[in-house]
Amino acid sequence: MISEQAKQRMRDLASRYPVARSAVMPSLHIAQLEEGYITAEGLQAVAEAINLTIDDVESIATFYTMYYQRPQGKKIIHVCTSISCYLRNCDALVEHLEQRLQIKRGETTPDGNYSLKTAECIAACSSAPALQVNGEFYEHMTNERADALIDALDQELGIERRV
Amino acid sequence: MPEEKKDELIHLTIDGMPVEVPPGTLVWAAAQQAGIEIPIYCYHPKMPPLGACRMCFVEIEKVPKPPQTSCTTPVAEGMVVHTKTEKVLKARQGTLEFLLLNHPLDCPICDKAGECDLQDFTLRHGPGKTRFDLHKRHYQKPIPVSNDVLLDRERCILCQRCTRFSSEISMDNGLVMISRGFRMEVGTAPGHAFDSVFSGNTTEICPVGALTASTYRFKARPWELKHTPGVCNNCSVGCNARIDTRVDRVTRLMSRNNDAIDDGWLCNRGRWEFGYVNNPQRLRTPLIRRNGQLSAASWDEAISYIATRLKEIKAQHGAQAIAGIGSTRTTNEEAYLFQKLLRQVLGSNNVDHQHGYFPGPRDQLTGKPWMMTNSIVDIEQASHIVLIASDPYQRQPILNLRIKKALRKGARISIINAAETELDRLATLKLTVPEGASAGVAAKIMLKQVLKNPEVDLTGHEEIRTLLQREDQVIRAGEDLFGARMTTQLQALADELVGAQGAILLYDEMATLEPGNEDLAADLQAIAVLTGQIDRPGAGVGPLFEDANSLGARDMGLLPDSLPGYQALAEPGLDYNEILSNSQVKALLVMGANPARHVADGKLSSGLELLVVQDLLLSETAQQADVVLPAVSFAEKDGSMTNVDHHVQAIHRALRPLPGARADWEILTALARYLGAEWDYTHPGDILLEIAGQNPFYAGLTWEELGAQGVRSLEEQEAAHV
CATH class of the missing domain: 3.40.50.740 (Rossmann fold)
Known part of the structure; x- marks a missing residue:
């Protein structure tokens, strides 16, 4: 459900730009924040708030990879795979996370807790390899640090794992 | 005069040939004018350049990093362009080889085969063979994007002509590019149809067989068709069309550009509704x-x-x-x-x-017969367009595109209609005529305001005031029905027309038959005359007629009260x-x-x-x-x-x-x-x-x-x- 407040925020955004269309990207972020991903209702809400067609909004929502087309986990892990992180063996890091979470990159755990994604440069080259969890940076990653991170997240999410 | 104009032209050389074109011309168009073909997919003369297809490469002397895309490069004085250098030919071949990686070779059953740019350019500019020996990509095909238009994503070369038509020309943003990179495809929002009355144009401008018309699929091979220049018979716009026939049957109508009328487009009604011509029930004997x-x-x-x-x-x-x-x-x-x-x-x-209601063969105020005083081209020069009790999108569709062209140039569109119209979304002002009221009363409210406006010169037109005073009760009742807010908006619109650089007021011929609209034609004519919005470029007033020769019928004296010529x-x-x-x-x-x-x-x-x-x-x-x-x-x-x-x-x-x-x-x-x-x-x-x-x-x-x-x-x- 897109709340009335969210729709109002979209309308307010639209009125702040000389051309309402400029508000489409922040509005999509609002829709995604509300529902976790871009739903048909989210598209509709954005289209109505800034007077675009639903097709127009869909075009933009599918162009940018940070708008999710499917439900995502509570924790979205973006592992950087650009050049610096690549040279610092991000491949091993991604593979380790795949093993640990039992999902492939691009997938979400069946319990809906984690999504594992790879990303282009997240501007943390000096501390490669790096990853983000829900936008927060974790740098100088090693397999051990990754395990510790997942342990901490598990705890936060209240997940009991049998080793 | 011609001497002067000549000075304004830009001089360049293309393949050793001197060419003169106006400033701002694209290199591609200049070459075209000189009779030199540069293959291209994404560019369309009615739309701004995009530079997406990478097919129109040329080499321009002194420009670093050749080759250049000729569709995005404007000409410059002294420019020297080569369209057939080794570098250019190699680049074109490369583009074609890439386009053909995933393009299916289903030409034998493709509607476009025979009039396909990909076929033709491959023949003339392409490599004869491919180095790609893996599997081509496959999609489910075709998928409908509407009841009328089908999409074959395997054939699509992503030139974006269709989606730009949708965003730039018909402005309905119904057909869009989905996703990006190698996943990019043409489409709509999930479960949503591209149901524009202009959707057929995308099947015509598609350079390959990606978008096809459901009515024409598998009906004919292009080389079997006989082309005859004709005029669409389905509404009063009179769009120029090419009638394609095969063995005593019309198979399709295609656009035949006339800048003064259709600007190169056809609506779906014009393109496909000719079933009555081919109807097996046609009468064959008295x-x-x-x-x-x-x-x-x-x-x-x-x-x-x-x-x-x-x-x-x-x-x-x-x-x-x-x-x-x-x-x-x-x-x-x-x-x-x-x-x-x-x-x-x-x-x-x-x-x-059968026609709308007009008092007498001619308007008494101007002595002109009842017809639109402005040209279709004038519409795009107007600063204000008022659509009152008219809906061109449904009834004279191609005029809707001309109005949108005006909109892109900054015109203010005001719509006064009891029903919703397609243009409402883009209009500056939409006034919904309430139950019980009429567009006719709205016109009277506006006329009354025009008469009050101190800048309006009433000399010679005092009788309009007298006439309108008799309607005062009707106007007051109308103001009550419209309410204070809408009445004020109508009055503001009337005042806007007084100073407008160029205003065009259009009403539907048949709306004059509705109760309350008896004076609609005369009142709007009066508004146009009093506000000076008549007989000059970008200004005018008039009825939008229903049928292909509605106006001709009037001209010819198919009227009880007038001979030919009114x-x-x-x-x-x-x-x-x-x-x-x-x-x-x-x-x-x-x-x-x-x-x-x-x-x-x-x-x-x-x-x-x-x-x-x-x-x-x-x-x-x-x-x-x-x-x-x-x-x-x-x-x-x-x-x-x-x-x-x-x-x-x-x-x-x-x-x-x-x-x-x-x-x-x-x-x-x-x-x-x-x-x-x-x-x-x-x-x-x-x-x-x-x-x-x-x-x-x-x-x-x-x-x-x-x-x-x-x-x-x-x-x-x-x-x-x-």
Whole structure:
């Protein structure tokens, strides 16, 4: 459900730009924040708030990879795979996370807790390899640090794992 | 003057050939003008350049990093362009090889094969073989993007012509690019149809077979089609169209660019609704009612029967017992002959056709006949466009694109309508006429405000104030219905028109028939005159007519109160409704009209002793007729038609006439001769000459002069020539 407040925020955004269309990207972020991903209702809400067609909004929502087309986990892990992180063996890091979470990159755990994604440069080259969890940076990653991170997240999410 | 212009031109050299073009011209267009082909997919002359397809490479001297895309590079003085260097040819071949990686080789069953840019450019510019020996990508195909248009994503080369048409031209943003990179495809929002009335244009501008029309799929091979320049018959815009036929059937209509009318586009109604031409139920022989049943008769039999009965009725009841209802879709020549038959041969002024309500043949204020005073091109120059009780998107669709062109140039669009319209979304102002009120009252509220405006010079028009004062009660009641807010908005709009750089007010012809709209035409005309929004570029007022020759029918005098050329008659004949209700009418001739639809129970007067109907199909009216004469469609005859902005355009025979059927002008000529008139027309061109000799709106026109794009003829222009 897109709340009335969210729709109002979209309308307010639209009125702040000389051309309402400029508000489409922040509005999509609002829709995604509300529902976790871009739903048909989210598209509709954005289209109505800034007077675009639903097709127009869909075009933009599918162009940018940070708008999710499917439900995502509570924790979205973006592992950087650009050049610096690549040279610092991000491949091993991604593979380790795949093993640990039992999902492939691009997938979400069946319990809906984690999504594992790879990303282009997240501007943390000096501390490669790096990853983000829900936008927060974790740098100088090693397999051990990754395990510790997942342990901490598990705890936060209240997940009991049998080793 | 030509000397001066020459100085403004930019000089460049393309493949060693000197070329002169106006500044701002793209290198691609300059080469085109010089007769040099540069292959291209994404560019379309009616849309801004994009540079997406990477096909139009050229090498330009002194420009670093060759090759350049010629569609995004404007010409510059002294530029030296090469289109056939090794670098260019290699780049083109590379692009083509990439495009063909995933393009299926299903040309044998592809509608586009034979008129496909990918085929043609591969033949002329491409590599003959591929280095790609892996599996091509496959998608489910085709998938419908609407009921009319199907998408084959395997064939798509992602040039974005279709999606840019949707965003730039039709501005409905219904067809879009989905995803990006190698996943990119054309599409819509999930579960959403691209249901624009302009969607058919995307199938025409698609350079490959990715977008195809459901009505044309697998119907013909392009090389089997015969192309005939024609004019669409489905509304009053008169879009130029190329009629494609195959073995006595129309297969499709394609656009035939006329900048002054259609700007290169066709709506779906124009493109695909020609089913009646191919209809197997078409009448192929005259029918005469015998013992209550319509049965086949020869042409001689039918015509002589009609002539005899007409003479009998005239002798018994007088000429006033004869009436005629003409068509809004037949040619000028036929409309002209129809009224000539009634008036000169039979002696009756009871002639009319179905149309909106206009007080008299001419507007009293300006003395002009009722027609749009501005041209279609004027619409795009207007600063204000007021659509009152009109919805071009549904009724004159291609005008909607012209209005959107004005919108892109900054025009303010105001819509006054009881219903929702497609343009509401883009309009500056939409006023929904409330229940019980009418567009007519809205016009009166605006006119009242115009009269109050201190900047309006009323000299010579004081009578408008007197007239409107009589309506004060109606206006007050209207203001109550509209409410304070909308009334203020209407008044503000009226004031805006006073100072507007150029305003155009358009109403639908048929809306004038609705209750409360009796004065709509006259009041809007008054607003335009008082605010000075008439007789200058980008300004005007007028009705949007319904049918392809609605205006021509008026011009030709298919009116009870005027002869051809709007020469008023002192004693008018019966009008459309009177003809249908007056029991004095004993003989009724109907040409290409279906008045049975406009009488209460669908039954024409039982007092009729003779009902003659000329039509393509056995319409409701024809079913009640005593004699039915099979006519031919616009695709089977020559003639001229007059569109909404008074372009007189030629239509040409694209098909052999259906055996047994005749053109209306031939039928009328035969009948007149049976009635003793000496009519010897052998071609519509002969009739046009006669029209041109009498009708000041057609003065000097000849069949040959109409050419491919028609002539916009107006009385004023003719007067200025003399």
